[in-house]
Amino acid sequence: MRVLVCVKRVPMTGGTIVLTDDARAIETRHLGFTISPHEECGVEEAVRLVEANGGESVVLTLGPAEAEEQLRDAMAIGADRAIHLVTDGEEWDSQATSAAIVAAIRDDEGANGPCDLVVFGNESADAGGFQVGIRVAHALGRPVATGLKALTVDGATVRCEQEAAGGRDVYVLPFPAVVTVKEGLNLPRYPSVPGKLRAQRKPVETRTPERPVPRLAMTRLVVPEGEGKQAEVLGEGAAAAPRVVEVLREIGVLA
Amino acid sequence: MTLLAYLEHADGAVDEPSLQAATLASLLAGDGEVHAVIASDTASVALEAAPQAGAVHVGVHEVFGSYAPLAVAEAIVELAARLGATSVVGPGTERGNEVLAHVAALLDLPLAANCISVSGADVTRVRWGGSLLEEARVDTPTLLLTVQPHAVAAVPGAGDASVEPFTPTLSDAALALRVVDRVAASKGGVSLADARVVVSGGRGAGSEEGFAPIEELAGLLGAAVGCSRAVTMAGWRPHTDQVGQTGTKIAPEIYIACGISGATQHMAGCKGAKRILAINADREAPILQSADYAVIGDMHEVVPAISAAIRAARSG
Numbered sequence A: 001m002r003v004l005v006c007v008k009r010v011p012m013t014g015g016t017i018v019l020t021d022d023a024r025a026i027e028t029r030h031l032g033f034t035i036s037p038h039e040e041c042g043v044e045e046a047v048r049l050v051e052a053n054g055g056e057s058v059v060l061t062l063g064p065a066e067a068e069e070q071l072r073d074a075m076a077i078g079a080d081r082a083i084h085l086v087t088d089g090e091e092w093d094s095q096a097t098s099a100a101i102v103a104a105i106r107d108d109e110g111a112n113g114p115c116d117l118v119v120f121g122n123e124s125a126d127a128g129g130f131q132v133g134i135r136v137a138h139a140l141g142r143p144v145a146t147g148l149k150a151l152t153v154d155g156a157t158v159r160c161e162q163e164a165a166g167g168r169d170v171y172v173l174p175f176p177a178v179v180t181v182k183e184g185l186n187l188p189r190y191p192s193v194p195g196k197l198r199a200q201r202k203p204v205e206t207r208t209p210e211r212p213v214p215r216l217a218m219t220r221l222v223v224p225e226g227e228g229k230q231a232e233v234l235g236e237g238a239a240a241a242p243r244v245v246e247v248l249r250e251i252g253v254l255a
Numbered sequence B: 001m002t003l004l005a006y007l008e009h010a011d012g013a014v015d016e017p018s019l020q021a022a023t024l025a026s027l028l029a030g031d032g033e034v035h036a037v038i039a040s041d042t043a044s045v046a047l048e049a050a051p052q053a054g055a056v057h058v059g060v061h062e063v064f065g066s067y068a069p070l071a072v073a074e075a076i077v078e079l080a081a082r083l084g085a086t087s088v089v090g091p092g093t094e095r096g097n098e099v100l101a102h103v104a105a106l107l108d109l110p111l112a113a114n115c116i117s118v119s120g121a122d123v124t125r126v127r128w129g130g131s132l133l134e135e136a137r138v139d140t141p142t143l144l145l146t147v148q149p150h151a152v153a154a155v156p157g158a159g160d161a162s163v164e165p166f167t168p169t170l171s172d173a174a175l176a177l178r179v180v181d182r183v184a185a186s187k188g189g190v191s192l193a194d195a196r197v198v199v200s201g202g203r204g205a206g207s208e209e210g211f212a213p214i215e216e217l218a219g220l221l222g223a224a225v226g227c228s229r230a231v232t233m234a235g236w237r238p239h240t241d242q243v244g245q246t247g248t249k250i251a252p253e254i255y256i257a258c259g260i261s262g263a264t265q266h267m268a269g270c271k272g273a274k275r276i277l278a279i280n281a282d283r284e285a286p287i288l289q290s291a292d293y294a295v296i297g298d299m300h301e302v303v304p305a306i307s308a309a310i311r312a313a314r315s316g
Ligand SMILES: Cc1cc2nc3c(=O)[nH]c(=O)nc-3n(C[C@H](O)[C@H](O)[C@H](O)COP(=O)(O)OP(=O)(O)OC[C@H]3O[C@@H](n4cnc5c(N)ncnc54)[C@H](O)[C@@H]3O)c2cc1C
Pocket: A011, A012, A013, A014, A034, A035, A036, A037, A125, B201, B202, B203, B204, B205, B227, B228, B229, B230, B231, B242, B243, B244, B245, B246, B247, B248, B258, B259, B260, B261, B262, B263, B264, B265, B266, B269, B279, B280, B281, B282, B285, B297, B298, B299, B300
């Protein structure tokens, strides 16, 4: 089977988010980059599906030249090849992102045959639009199940378990299908050293789509005001325990 | 202006985020009209809570006997066109975002998910699970948005809305995309999302065994056990215990975070906690800036000492 998975490069912010002077981006000079944990599980699932059923897994990103790092990471854990839609680093809104991904999938399917499954994160880590996977499914005319915590291929269908209040809702989709997944779907493997070396030689196809004028146009980012708290230190080490018990009593969680 | 609010319900019980979405819709409508829409497999559904709306439209179809996201979206699109809606507003829940994304895809219009405020075409929406806000301008004839839960206080409606059933025309694709089965959550212990007290461990717990004192304290407090992503990645705890942006969102009376540094993605999951107690070896850990209380020290000493003090207080 052929499985294609879409990932987005995002900064790994630590304890606080610092913005650039124009407040249009996160200051990333001192930060590493990664992809959403949801997408990490998507990559792992794609690799497992191909290990079990044969075929090919492809990882795709739309992002700056540096996003090749995230494609190589995905190939290090087993994705076979990559498609890089290279941008100048400007933000693309969800609609434009979806359109570019759809065009790339159509071209790739034209050359290499249909994808049985296209995998997305339930939401991107940074923008959190909750929509790219659904838009791409509509454009390709394929069914889509979202927020999946389990996925089982059974012949011509895929059984999808969607996280829902008090349990999981089950869908059964025919192939070809689109899914969006969540962290917890699996426990992604760590890349091995040979895996990383192999990834350096795997092919990355690049193209440079034109960025349309965004219809959801970010004007600026704002770090929400914290309550400006500084914790009251109740004590140090084991000696603080009686004071902790007092506090638990005061707030009514300890009878 | 004509606003259409999509409400989620279970047998007529409209959920809180949907009532919040209807409230935002009525704020936006000003002198205009607010309509609400629900999907149901029976026209005789009785709403338990009144939304802020002049009319409640009930899309009636057998397929709505179980959740069918695309069918709901097609019903909304049909109704929005008939009403000439200038905006469609839904709750920023998993299902609300899913349904509105289908609506946006059907109409090929932008969707602003998880908004906390709206003024004309300008929205403020949540990014990074709430750690960052985005101000944006939406270029669209019909403003599609979802409302971040708890960003707006729900104001109940007067309960005098007319109820207007309609039968939507649905595509084969919509009829096929529906829930066919349900797997119940495994019961056992206190549910993380609803717990009054949560005791969590991070990388500072050191190992799977390092959670024994946390389990013990949680047991004494009737608390749920949580953890950070560092812990799930290490395989010490299952992902169902993870608190954070890509884990569970919690809202306890007190969150006791042991050996957790306080990364923004972790804190995104405990913004709903009334109070936070951080137990950390490092006085400079970022979590001390969002915590109410802190104990500085080795969690392997502090946590058992707290359990012992609770026992002593109980027997004394
Ligand atoms: C898109 C994205 C989504 C994410 N989603 C989540 C999420 O949902 N949930 C989540 O938790 N993380 C999430 N993360 C990861 C997050 O960024 C952090 O990496 C993670 O929360 C760190 O876990 P930690 O605090 O346990 O570990 P660390 O950051 O390593 O902190 C360990 C802390 O323990 C303290 N400590 C060490 N030993 C002791 C001791 N003996 N006694 C007391 N204190 C001690 C240290 O001082 C330190 O403060 C996400 C990351 C990304 C990029």
